[in-house]
Amino acid sequence: MAADRAYLDFNASAPLTADARAAVADALSMPANPSSVHSEGRAARRLIEEARREVAALVAAKPEHVFLTSGATEAATTLLSPDWQMGRGALRMARLYVSAADHPCILGGGRFAPDQVEVIGVDRQGVVDLGALRTALGHHERSAGLPLVAIHAANNETGVIQPVAEVSKVVREAGGVLVLDAVQAAGRIPLDITRTCGDYLIVSSHKIGGPKGAGAIVAAADLMMPKPLITGGGQEKGHRAGTENLAAIAGFGAAAREAREGLGRMGEVRALRDEIEAFLAASDPGIEIFGSGAERLPNTTFFSIPGLKAETVQIAFDLAGVALSAGSACSSGKVGASHVLKAMGRGDQAGALRLSIGLSTTREEIALFKSALDGILARRSGRERAA
Numbered sequence: 543m544a545a546d547r548a549y550l551d552f553n554a555s556a557p558l559t560a561d562a563r564a565a566v567a568d569a570l571s572m573p574a575n576p577s578s579v580h581s582e583g584r585a586a587r588r589l590i591e592e593a594r595r596e597v598a599a600l601v602a603a604k605p606e607h608v609f610l611t612s613g614a615t616e617a618a619t620t621l622l623s624p625d626w627q628m629g630r631g632a633l634r635m636a637r638l639y640v641s642a643a644d645h646p647c648i649l650g651g652g653r654f655a656p657d658q659v660e661v662i663g664v665d666r667q668g669v670v671d672l673g674a675l676r677t678a679l680g681h682h683e684r685s686a687g688l689p690l691v692a693i694h695a696a697n698n699e700t701g702v703i704q705p706v707a708e709v710s711k712v713v714r715e716a717g718g719v720l721v722l723d724a725v726q727a728a729g730r731i732p733l734d735i736t737r738t739c740g741d742y743l744i745v746s747s748h749k750i751g752g753p754k755g756a757g758a759i760v761a762a763a764d765l766m767m768p769k770p771l772i773t774g775g776g777q778e779k780g781h782r783a784g785t786e787n788l789a790a791i792a793g794f795g796a797a798a799r800e801a802r803e804g805l806g807r808m809g810e811v812r813a814l815r816d817e818i819e820a821f822l823a824a825s826d827p828g829i830e831i832f833g834s835g836a837e838r839l840p841n842t843t844f845f846s847i848p849g850l851k852a853e854t855v856q857i858a859f860d861l862a863g864v865a866l867s868a869g870s871a872c873s874s875g876k877v878g879a880s881h882v883l884k885a886m887g888r889g890d891q892a893g894a895l896r897l898s899i900g901l902s903t904t905r906e907e908i909a910l911f912k913s914a915l916d917g918i919l920a921r922r923s924g925r926e927r928a929a
Contacts, residue, residue: 548864548907552749553698553726553842553898559751559800562793566753569792576786577777586788593795600750600798601724601743602734603760609767609778610791613757614725614746615647620771620782621721621742621759622652622692628766635719636687639678641670641694641704642885648692648723649881653771667836668702668886672712679716689718695727695740699882699896700833701842703731710738719766725749729801730808730839735762745798747790751900752797756790804901811899812840814908818897819843821912825919832883832894843897850922852893858921859895862914867896 549557558566569589574582576590591605598605611617626633638654643664651659660678663671670693682689691713696703706722713720722740724733729750733739740762747756759781761767767781774783822829828848847855852868859866883891897911 546863546910548910550864550866550897550899550903550907550911552900552903553701553896554867555748555754556751556900557902558753558793559797559902561796561800562752565796566789566793569789572788576788577775589788589792589795590786593791593798596795596798596802597745597758598760600728600733600802601739601745601760602736603743603762607761607764609759609761609781610786610794611757611759611782612755612787613748614723614744615757616771616782617744617757617759618645618647618692618721618723619652621744621768622648622654622690623768623771624654624658624687624690625769626766627769633766634687635690636684637682637689639675639689639691639718643668643670643697643700643702643882644692644694645698645723645725646881648694664885666887668697668700668833668882669836670704670709672705672708675709676712676716679712679718682716682718684717689713689716690721691718692721692723694723694725695733695743696724696731696839697833697882698726699880699894700844700886701726701839701898702833703727703837703839706740707738710740724760726839726842729798729805730811730841732805735760747794747797750797750801752795753790753793755787756794758794807901808840811901811903814899814903815841815843818899818908818911819845822915825915830894832886832888841899844894845897846891846894847918847922850892850918852895855895855918858918859911859914862910862917864911864914866898866911868893 572586574586576586594608595605598608624635638651638659640648640661641664642661662675679689695706710720720740721742724743725746728745735743743760745758748754770781772783777783819831830846832844856868879889
């Protein structure tokens with residue numbers, strides 16, 4: 543990052559890592575279709591299968607249970623379907639249960655009709671209400687089909703980590719299927735799909751330092767899968783048709799390897815995040831950090847500055863050379879309160895700012911953030927005195 547800019551928006555998209563960039567460049571030089579049987583095609587296929595192995599290793603899955611997509615939204619839309627298959631037989635998911643703080647691609651319900659989607663509330667920290675989930679699943683009409691539960695492993699705005707093991711137990715007891723949106727969690731906390739980590743995971747390349755345009759559905763087993771969203775050729779075992787985006791997938795694999803290797807250093811990121819939050823508290827005791835009472839990702843801070851609108855402060859930070867978000871990136875162009883804050887019972891807030899960092903974040907970038915915050919608070923104080 544240039545010395546006069548600080549990029550602190552990793553939850554929107556992490557910077558492309560050096561290894562991922564190199565993998566993309568190498569793949570771009572390969573002319574062949576990965577489905578071709580000649581030497582060039584087989585070489586392209588090897589790149590895809592190596593990437594599949596790396597994505598699987600990131601979440602302790604089997605490579606043959608990783609199905610590559612164009613990104614997390616496609617993966618979510620594929621999985622959130624009432625129509626599934628078990629072997630050659632049809633399997634029906636009668637109802638979808640999601641949390642009120644989920645990402646819009648989950649809250650939207652995928653291929654379910656709106657009246658087939660039930661929203662489960664969260665507490666003031668943003669943690670899903672397990673009692674409400676258990677009650678809702680207890681009332682599920684099994685004769686119509688199975689319950690499908692989709693929930694984020696960690697919130698994209700607050701960084702709050704959900705009690706995945708407990709959610710999995712509740713869903714399993716109800717005979718349901720659990721889809722875990724692991725987009726923000728992957729590479730930041732350990733994930734093991736073999737240990738109460740959901741039946742299906744959703745992972746995204748560009749959130750872990752890979753290129754945009756690649757993602758994956760990771761299954762705990764291959765006994766059942768939703769009917770394909772994209773049909774055509776037989777790619778991805780028939781679960782996702784279309785010639786693979788070789789360059790993006792190669793970069794995804796390289797980023798997944800780096801993310802797995804970097805998990806042991808996330809304590810360094812947490813220490814830097816804690817330093818930032820200590821500075822926020824010292825700068826203005828009125829600054830609120832949302833979700834701070836729950837377990838959070840080590841890289842995320844979602845905060846509000848009293849007396850200032852989030853959109854206004856975001857622009858001020860940008861002008862000072864600091865890139866961060868006012869809510870999730872997919873909603874940052876919209877005016878209005880965060881749906882996550884509303885779900886947490888904090889709809890009275892004028893929005894909040896999300897700061898998210900990674901292993902490549904430098905002390906110079908943090909110093910620039912601190913300087914920018916000092917300037918913003920000084921201008922606010924000046925306006926208050928003038929008033």
